[in-house]
Amino acid sequence: MVISPVHYIALPLFAAFLMPLLAKVNRELVKIIPGVVLVYLSVVSVILMQQVVNTGQPIVETLAGWQAPWGINLVFSQFTGFLVSLMTFMATLIWVFSYRFKKVDNEPALKYYILFMMLVTGSVGVVLTGDIFNMFVFMEITAIASYSLTSFYRDRDGAEAGFKYLLIGSLASTFMLLAILLLYTQVGTLNMAMIAERMHTVPTGMKVTILILFVTGLGIEAEMFPLNGWAPDAYSQSPSPVGATFAALVVKAGVYSLIRVIFTLFDIQGAYQYLIVMGIITLVIAEFAAMKQTNLKRMLAYSSIGQMGFVLIAFGIGTKEAVFGALFLMFNHAVIKSLLFMSGSFFVYNSTSKEINGLSGIGKKFPYMGFLFSLGAFAIVGLPPFSGFWSKLYILIAAADESMLALVAIILMVSIVEIVYYFRVVAKLYFGKPTDEEVVHKPTFGGYFSMTVLAAVILVVGFYPDLITGFLHRAADTLLDKGAYISNVLGH
Amino acid sequence: MDPIIYNKIITVGVYGSAIGLILIGLYAVLVKKHLTKIVIGLSIIDSGVHLLFIAVGFIKGGTAPIFSPKGIELVNGGAQMVDPVPQALVLTAIVIGFGVTAVALSLVIRLYRHHNTARIDHIKSLKW
Numbered sequence: 001m002v003i004s005p006v007h008y009i010a011l012p013l014f015a016a017f018l019m020p021l022l023a024k025v026n027r028e029l030v031k032i033i034p035g036v037v038l039v040y041l042s043v044v045s046v047i048l049m050q051q052v053v054n055t056g057q058p059i060v061e062t063l064a065g066w067q068a069p070w071g072i073n074l075v076f077s078q079f080t081g082f083l084v085s086l087m088t089f090m091a092t093l094i095w096v097f098s099y100r101f102k103k104v105d106n107e108p109a110l111k112y113y114i115l116f117m118m119l120v121t122g123s124v125g126v127v128l129t130g131d132i133f134n135m136f137v138f139m140e141i142t143a144i145a146s147y148s149l150t151s152f153y154r155d156r157d158g159a160e161a162g163f164k165y166l167l168i169g170s171l172a173s174t175f176m177l178l179a180i181l182l183l184y185t186q187v188g189t190l191n192m193a194m195i196a197e198r199m200h201t202v203p204t205g206m207k208v209t210i211l212i213l214f215v216t217g218l219g220i221e222a223e224m225f226p227l228n229g230w231a232p233d234a235y236s237q238s239p240s241p242v243g244a245t246f247a248a249l250v251v252k253a254g255v256y257s258l259i260r261v262i263f264t265l266f267d268i269q270g271a272y273q274y275l276i277v278m279g280i281i282t283l284v285i286a287e288f289a290a291m292k293q294t295n296l297k298r299m300l301a302y303s304s305i306g307q308m309g310f311v312l313i314a315f316g317i318g319t320k321e322a323v324f325g326a327l328f329l330m331f332n333h334a335v336i337k338s339l340l341f342m343s344g345s346f347f348v349y350n351s352t353s354k355e356i357n358g359l360s361g362i363g364k365k366f367p368y369m370g371f372l373f374s375l376g377a378f379a380i381v382g383l384p385p386f387s388g389f390w391s392k393l394y395i396l397i398a399a400a401d402e403s404m405l406a407l408v409a410i411i412l413m414v415s416i417v418e419i420v421y422y423f424r425v426v427a428k429l430y431f432g433k434p435t436d437e438e439v440v441h442k443p444t445f446g447g448y449f450s451m452t453v454l455a456a457v458i459l460v461v462g463f464y465p466d467l468i469t470g471f472l473h474r475a476a477d478t479l480l481d482k483g484a485y486i487s488n489v490l491g492h
Numbered sequence: 493m494d495p496i497i498y499n500k501i502i503t504v505g506v507y508g509s510a511i512g513l514i515l516i517g518l519y520a521v522l523v524k525k526h527l528t529k530i531v532i533g534l535s536i537i538d539s540g541v542h543l544l545f546i547a548v549g550f551i552k553g554g555t556a557p558i559f560s561p562k563g564i565e566l567v568n569g570g571a572q573m574v575d576p577v578p579q580a581l582v583l584t585a586i587v588i589g590f591g592v593t594a595v596a597l598s599l600v601i602r603l604y605r606h607h608n609t610a611r612i613d614h615i616k617s618l619k620w
Contacts, residue, residue, distance in 0.1 A: 133581055140588045147595055151602065159602035160615055163527070166599060170534050170592050171521065174514075177541050177585060181578075185548055190577070 003044050005061050005076040008084060008124045011037050016117035023110050031099060034113050038092040038120070045085035052081050053474065058488050060130070068490050069191045073130040075489060079478040082327070082471055083127045083256055090248035090334050091120050097342055097450040098241040112152065112239070118145040119245060123253035130489055132183065132265075133190045135257060136176055139221065143169045146250055149242045150234045161233035168220055168230050176217030182210050193489035196264050196482060207268055214261045215274075221254025223308045225282035232293075235301030236354070240345030243297065244338035247304050252330060255308060259315055264482055275316030280410060282309030287414045291421045295354050296344050299421060300337070303380070306418070307333045310411070314395045317402055323476040324469075325394035331468065332379070332391045332461075339454040340376040342447065343369050347429075349441050356425055360432030369443065370429050372451050377422040379458045382415060387461035499552065506547045513540030527600045527610045531593060538589040542582045549578030 015037045022029040052059060058077030062068065076084070098112070122142030129135050147169065151162030184190060186206055187198040199207070220227045235243045262271050283306050290302035307329065314326035346369050351358035363370025379386035382393075392415070399407045443451075461468060478484070513536055520533025554574035555566045567573060604610045 133584070137584060137588065140592070144591055144595055147599070151599055154602070157606075159599050159606055163596070163599045163603060166592070166596050167521070167530065167534070170596070171537070173588075173592075174534075174537050174541055178544070180581075181541070181545055181548060184577070184581075 005074045012117040012121040016114045030110050041088045045088050069194045072134050074128045075130045077478045079475040080127050082475040087249050093450040096446045099446040100444040115145045115149050123249040126253040150238045158237045161237040165230035172217045172220040175213045179213035193486045218258045222258045223305045228305050232298045232301040236297040243341040247337040248334040272316045272318045279309045279312030287417045322398035327472045328391035336380045343373040361434030363429030374426045381419045385462045387458050390465045510540050510543040531596045545578045545582040549575040
């Protein structure tokens, strides 16, 4: 079988629809098949990334034999390839984590894995596709799977969180559809490279209108303020591996689409400043809201929103170093936030409440879990020598190079807030008085394994950032080189 | 009636009703308190956007965009084909809208069973 980017979309989708049949044959197959698919896709990622890095050229795959401006194409460049590989590896680890996950172990395992595979298909498709309407379709696949996964547990307020998410999400998709319609009337094509080529013919007023509609539609998945009201509820009510999935896949797809639209399709003066302003508002409000939270998962969700604001700021600075820092931060956020959600979920299980106060002294009962959570907390606030330090440092350097000193000051001040609320939890874990409750659910072997891998990645990247900076630099160059994207896709 | 004025009336009517549908739907989503009515509102917004799509692709007197002998003959005779892309898009969008509405309604049922009410102002266990 020839390896091609199509496998990323075809295989998980095929597996998702095959699973109800396989469940009739053997119930274990339902849990094994997603792993087989995801491990295979990880291997594909390694091979394709190697090929792309060696040749320096993106792999452009035309589907169904229709050449670029007419048909749909998939673009596996150094930038999209990096994001896709990150998503695939994270999805594999999340599968390992949830293999014997307590609540999905019994009957709903089938539903859970079908939705999970749909989520992977959608978010990977958003990143790979080179067609704006196809991106909308993948966005909707991701969104519908996310709504259902949010309301997965019947005994929680999942339905309420899911309905809120759906309400915001489907309004957003309507705006995105309108934006695509207006764009089509102006440029007469749906291929993103061709749109970028013809964008200079569109009058400025129309451009701004379309961009606003796009930003409203895509900002939802990217958790941009004020469109992120769904996030805290969805993160706190969904099953724990799903929280990690949102942080590692869905939000990444949202940020990618926003960045692709602003960086490649449009060339409007002021769009970058707009990103910075929205990023600052998102960052400041989310971090202060996180400090107020008493529920651990909600706190992590607000912290996740804040990180995305930070990513938007970094992309808004727009220089090569800043984009590099933003991509580094996206990588770190996927790894660290997943670790925090995974280890945090075990604490929540083992305390009667979901409140932070209920975690008193739990780090002494679970020394290893406490260590992992503290590692994640130290990494995400940006303490050296963990990986979070480097991304924050690079973004700050990029901001200082552009002499945006007020921005540097805001980021550093917000970091203090971040340190306060994360260290409050860590202090509670170790120095709180242990409660007498003895409801001990030991993490599964898969849980230990995936969390250990994530912690190892944080430490290794923290000590040797050069391991991934090469990929990130090339990814940043690829994103900023609009002309190369157009000529590679259209073949001229 | 003068055909030019007639065309204008039709155009304004179609675009106007599409935008009107979107606004009615937005009103329902923003103002109504009943969950089912909100879902209906979402559905109406979708319909408005779909109508807009179709209106954009329409050419008066155009033929179907099919490469059949008859179609090619018509085009050679000076007829225009309507743009097939918006129609293809709208078919996809209808299917997606259907899926979202189905999920939304199932969530409404779940909410109703959980809270024993379908009024959004009575469901507030997750206020922030």
